[in-house]
Amino acid sequence: MDRRVVATTAVAAVVLLAGCSMLLGGDGATPAPSATPTDTPTPVPLEEREFPDGYGPDGVENAETAATTHVETVTGYDSYRFRFDVRVSGGNGTDDAFVYLTSVDQENGRALELRDDGEVTRYQYYEDDRVYVQVVSGDEETYNATDQQFGRARLAGNQFLDPLLKYVEYGEAEPVSTDNGTVYRYTSERVTEPGTILSADISEAEIRSFEVELLVHEDGYIRGAKYVVVTEDGSGLEAVATVDSIGEEAVTRPDWYDEAAE
Template identity: 95%
Template sequence: MDRRVVVTTAVAAVVLLAGCSMLLGGDGATPAPSPTPEATPTDTPTPVPLEEREFPDGYGPDGVENAETAAGTHVETMTGYDSYRFRFDVRVSSGNGTDDAFVYLTSVDGENGKALELRDDGEVTRYQYYEDDRVYVRVVSGDEEAYNATDQQFGRARLAGNQFLDPLLEYVEYGEAEPVSTDNGTVYRYTSERVTEPGTILSADISEAEIRSFEVELLVHEDGYIRGAKYV
């Protein structure tokens, strides 16, 4: 059977709670509008050279400098927010037109110690809801459902998606960083030059012999969390 990874994305999106001062500035109050100044000619800002930029720990102008440090930076930044979401999707297409899909999603409310974790492989969907150091599990397979609950300490770090992102840091060699300005700060785009162990990044039932090509794109926010990743 001829299979190839069509699109795989891993996206870490920060969602801040209402009233957070990081969105509004100062004490969170909405600033009063100020008079619009008269327009004056402005010069185009000179781009800052890569070697003069401050990159998140673990990264540099020429790629990922230390995979372990970069992974730790992602976790530390994500868990430093009041709340966040992480989503990972993969679809593997076969030569006969059928698809195998997998979705992993977390939604974390760290301030209140609550979180939802979801895994869906197209056949079985597993929901895990964390609250008050207890996890409630619901497993759905077709028309059948099963429930369970057990004590488990709430751990924000394990819900940041690193089980999917760490291989992209460790087993890929990236080229020069490309700064991209956004409304939420600068994002650095890294494009792969060589993937050293593609089979480690993909799911266990895909062999390297089945992979036609492998390219990775990594989007790293200036704060240090991985905002997005794509490999095809």
């Protein structure tokens, strides 16, 4: 895949996923619930609901438990896809993009991981406890392969999601019924360590606004997350994470497999 295509896709995905309704769509290509009138059941009070481990009616109760719940739930499915897209808009009108994508077929022990920062694109394909790597930088392509155990937990996206559990204080849960079960929406009230989330040397004084939203499926995995940052100098950052294609994702050998296997 051409690096420029990947970067462009990242920007488009952030724009498309910016609305909550998109994040609340079904797994994979399932659309958001329609507006067809149905019998509305009596709402269950928050205090009577059973929340996933680590969560409660008033936010994230235990960040470590919530992170573990996400990993254990996602790795319990036969397959899934995790995607994390970032768009950074400079005060001078320039844009940068970053995309991270994993397609995981746990039933067959295969996965394809992609990381693109706008300069270098790195692909890692996992099969039979071995990882095959392609790195694309400009017109240069390099390949290698090495033994590596298929690690399910590291492909669940927690390197991007854990900071949103640890360093954000959330308000009351908002239950949302979808075609695929109940999703709990949590909206940030305070970001305690913005620099840790952004992996940058930035102080709270430099940030004009920092808004975070989590969408937690009743089964326990983080179905979607979004944060939007605006700094005092007018630059901005939008990031969107999604888990989808549950039980439907297929992973096949990439066309560069033979070069890496040599």
